[in-house]
Amino acid sequence: MRFCRECGSKLIYDRESREYVCRVCGLTYTIQELVVYSEKDLEERFKKDEKKKLREEYLQWWLSKKG
Numbered sequence: 639m640r641f642c643r644e645c646g647s648k649l650i651y652d653r654e655s656r657e658y659v660c661r662v663c664g665l666t667y668t669i670q671e672l673v674v675y676s677e678k679d680l681e682e683r684f685k686k687d688e689k690k691k692l693r694e695e696y697l698q699w700w701l702s703k704k705g
Contacts, residue, residue: 640658642665643665644660644665647663648660649667
């Protein structure tokens with residue numbers, strides 16, 4: 639299921655225009671746009687996970703020096 643990046647509502651595929659249309663706000667997305675957005679989202683999540691992992695490793699190191 640695909641969701642609108644603007645309002646979070648479900649998208650419906652319109653066969654005539656070959657685009658995904660938001661049920662609530664009416665925004666339209668091509669399949670290429672949705673692919674690009676999902677790749678960006680994955681990249682951002684990966685970066686956040688890496689930052690979180692680095693913070694946790696640093697915290698463990700810092701706490702090990704205090705003991």
